[in-house]
Ligand code: RTP
């Protein structure tokens with residue numbers, strides 16, 4: 001059974017277990033990092049995160065145009081390079097009901113029907129990324145809704161030209177991320193509780 005969205009949102013207890021075991025994570029110094037301490041699937045505390053570290057989640061989707069255009073790898077690289085940690089990923093043919101639920105806040109908009117059709121028009125790649133302030137940070141990396149207004153250097157600013165083909169969706173709040181993770185991954189979320197060995201070089 002996978003990890004539920006609410007467990008993810010609460011940051012689970014892995015980090016707390018680790019922190020309790022090891023005391024202050026300031027104990028994890030460069031020598032620890034050099035030895036790869038805290039590697040792999042051990043608790044987050046072992047990976048060098050402080051107990052008060054933010055743990056937010058983003059459910060990012062490469063939309064059908066992103067998949068068709070072969071920019072999924074680039075999008076993944078951007079989040080990886082930022083220092084976020086990939087917790088789950090799947091390629092998915094989105095059922096209409098899921099698309100309608102996902103964008104339910106926009107159901108009164110004139111473009112709602114086209115938006116749902118677009119999301120269902122081809123495979124999407126659903127991802128869960130984790131990191132400090134991940135939701136806000138990912139939104140900044142994704143850029144404005146209209147790619148012509150997205151700053152160069154953002155995903156939409158660099159890879160898209162039209163609002164109806166803006167390549168990627170990102171959760172707009174922690175609450176939205178929780179809802180979207182549950183909607184897109186449900187019980188079979190299958191997140192791996194892991195931290196890269198490089199974490200102590202990315203996060204204090
Ligand atoms: P998203 O949810 O897809 O990440 O996009 P967003 O937060 O930047 O923008 P949102 O207002 O949530 O809109 C969701 C998607 O609806 C389409 N849209 N079309 N024709 C229009 O004026 C219009 N406005 C929004 C876009 O595909 C947008 O990504």
Ligand code: MG
Pocket residue numbers: 170172
């Ligand atoms: Mg939105």
